Amino acid sequence: MKENLVMKIFKSHLVEGTLKPGNDIGLRVDETLLQDATGTMAALQFEAIGIPRIKVKRAFTFVDHNMLQTGFQNADDHRFLQTFSNKYGLYFSKPGNGICHQVYLERFSKPGIVLLGADSHTPNAGATGMIAIGAGGLDVAVAMAGRPYYTKMPAVVHVKLTGRLKPWVASKDIMLELLRRLTVKGGVGKVFEFGGEGVKTLSVPERATIANLGAELGTTTSIFPSDQRVLEYFKLQKRDKDYKPFTADPDAEYDEVVEIALDKLTPLVARPSMPDKAVPITEEEGKDVRQVCIGSCNNSSYDDLMLVGAMLKGKKVHPDVSLTVTPGSKQVFEMVAASGALQHMIGAGARILEAACGPCIGMGQAPPSGSVSIRTMNRNFLGRSGTPDDRVYLASPYVAAACALKGRIYDPRRLGSKLPVIRKAKSFIIDDSNIIKPSGKPGKVVVEKGPNIKPLPLRGELEDAITSVILIKVGDNITTDHIMPAGARVLPYRSNIPAISDFVFYNIDREFPKRAKQSGGGIIVGGGNYGQGSSREHAALAPMFLGVKAVMAKSYARIHRSNLINFGIIPLIIRDQAAFDSIEQGDTIVMENIREHIKKDDRMSVSIKNRDKTIEVYLDTNARERKILLSGGLLNMIKQEA
Ligand code: MIC
Ligand code: SF4
Numbered sequence: 001m002k003e004n005l006v007m008k009i010f011k012s013h014l015v016e017g018t019l020k021p022g023n024d025i026g027l028r029v030d031e032t033l034l035q036d037a038t039g040t041m042a043a044l045q046f047e048a049i050g051i052p053r054i055k056v057k058r059a060f061t062f063v064d065h066n067m068l069q070t071g072f073q074n075a076d077d078h079r080f081l082q083t084f085s086n087k088y089g090l091y092f093s094k095p096g097n098g099i100c101h102q103v104y105l106e107r108f109s110k111p112g113i114v115l116l117g118a119d120s121h122t123p124n125a126g127a128t129g130m131i132a133i134g135a136g137g138l139d140v141a142v143a144m145a146g147r148p149y150y151t152k153m154p155a156v157v158h159v160k161l162t163g164r165l166k167p168w169v170a171s172k173d174i175m176l177e178l179l180r181r182l183t184v185k186g187g188v189g190k191v192f193e194f195g196g197e198g199v200k201t202l203s204v205p206e207r208a209t210i211a212n213l214g215a216e217l218g219t220t221t222s223i224f225p226s227d228q229r230v231l232e233y234f235k236l237q238k239r240d241k242d243y244k245p246f247t248a249d250p251d252a253e254y255d256e257v258v259e260i261a262l263d264k265l266t267p268l269v270a271r272p273s274m275p276d277k278a279v280p281i282t283e284e285e286g287k288d289v290r291q292v293c294i295g296s297c298n299n300s301s302y303d304d305l306m307l308v309g310a311m312l313k314g315k316k317v318h319p320d321v322s323l324t325v326t327p328g329s330k331q332v333f334e335m336v337a338a339s340g341a342l343q344h345m346i347g348a349g350a351r352i353l354e355a356a357c358g359p360c361i362g363m364g365q366a367p368p369s370g371s372v373s374i375r376t377m378n379r380n381f382l383g384r385s386g387t388p389d390d391r392v393y394l395a396s397p398y399v400a401a402a403c404a405l406k407g408r409i410y411d412p413r414r415l416g417s418k419l420p421v422i423r424k425a426k427s428f429i430i431d432d433s434n435i436i437k438p439s440g441k442p443g444k445v446v447v448e449k450g451p452n453i454k455p456l457p458l459r460g461e462l463e464d465a466i467t468s469v470i471l472i473k474v475g476d477n478i479t480t481d482h483i484m485p486a487g488a489r490v491l492p493y494r495s496n497i498p499a500i501s502d503f504v505f506y507n508i509d510r511e512f513p514k515r516a517k518q519s520g521g522g523i524i525v526g527g528g529n530y531g532q533g534s535s536r537e538h539a540a541l542a543p544m545f546l547g548v549k550a551v552m553a554k555s556y557a558r559i560h561r562s563n564l565i566n567f568g569i570i571p572l573i574i575r576d577q578a579a580f581d582s583i584e585q586g587d588t589i590v591m592e593n594i595r596e597h598i599k600k601d602d603r604m605s606v607s608i609k610n611r612d613k614t615i616e617v618y619l620d621t622n623a624r625e626r627k628i629l630l631s632g633g634l635l636n637m638i639k640q641e642a
Pocket of ligand 1: 134
């Protein structure tokens, strides 16, 4: 059989199951990635597993999210992660070295390997022909301990690109177009493998923007072939030795095909407040813009910032606009400085931020109330910027720079046929001194934990009967940002579950934590694609801490569903719309013989006590998931097995 690229890598890493779409499989993991906001929990979980050293080929910890040090908390977390990495065998990328996905792409990515990362944009590395999957921190901790990663075999979609992008149209627009067509649920249970003649026209950074945004479609991951363009990139990084050609067989078979004619695309923007609300920019032109933020792991490469520098050269940012620029890595920062592009940005009036996630995760730069902020990022969920009534648009660097100059939403094609001139780099500045190798004498290293790092909460055994109240009922596409917000105020509590649990559903219902505590826990009811977006397991862990026993939703996003199971929260499915409509916040749900139902994975009739009626819910779990639920969570299961 003619094999696609995904099949080739999955086949060489398969340790359990068969590679049919929808089947449960276990994959050998070569490398793992942690970042500081998900990493502290993953580190505590790895410690709880109790092995002396990581068992993957290479593991990495990056500090890039929790960068504002307004108190001791974030600095303590950084020190914890550095000493943890040193002891257990992980490379540690210091604060200031850059965003995990950008640095990993530059310095470590390798065709043909499998990376598991505690961050939903881990697929960014798929730009160099590897399988890079985002997961919850506990799944990554378990992989670090040498165990396989379990997931469902995704269907492989061939995204066939033809032609070449027109001037002022960027690789970002390819994904905004896919999001427009397929929505934020469109990639669930799928891997997008990019191919076709058009792929050759795209550089590695352009491909990374695409693979990164695949997360917004809900895909398991996205991948590009490892071809001449990858070799070109590795040469610039002085890593030619890491290159190997790796492509699908000619006439490879796929489960689905999607075609995009690159020359037909025009600049798009995603309207507030969902990445799939993409429309041609012409529909939004003229609206006043108060802020422009260029950066995030989606568009902060050397090429992106050189383009912005060229567009701003000799010009001034509009008086009503605050423009921020966040380089993706120390390498990018140094290179744009050396090239002069940084000076063009500063001269134009840009505010230059450190190489980190920054505004993307609400670590500063909240826009003014109700105003339009144009961002080259991947997520525009309501309130993520830090301003509750924000109006964040997602757009390419071309669009962002044009809007910054004009003070309104402005189609960059109006800037004329003269494209910005960008000096291509002949080689990149290579300096890995901010990446600290693990200690050769781990026995001597003491892991330092500050007072904000609280012990890991564990769930007790799964009960056999639950009588619980519905604490909240929400609609479709609820993100983990809605469930557990991030931002400068909340992120410092990522290693303190009792403190962070006070912010569960903060932007939807401020009374939720209080209500949960008063009722001694309860149940959450969600719509379709519940828990999409960020991989943060705090969106499961904090509700668990508040006593949430089950979620009843129409369907789940992949990572959040696994996180719920990992922490012993039962992800029940409501298939019938009438049943969904018939339940409300405040209803009392009675579930009986739960353990028996889970063992059999069958339909469960739950009664709604106050309404004197029953509804049917479903489990749809595999044997391993049932075992985890029955053990009261994955860590409990691992301890029992040991
Ligand atoms: C995000 O982009 O939402 C984050 C912050 O990087 C998250 C991880 C986190 O919440 O720490 C993600 O994408 O998984
Ligand atoms: Fe950081 Fe934003 Fe990328 Fe998440 S999406 S890793 S917050 S830059």
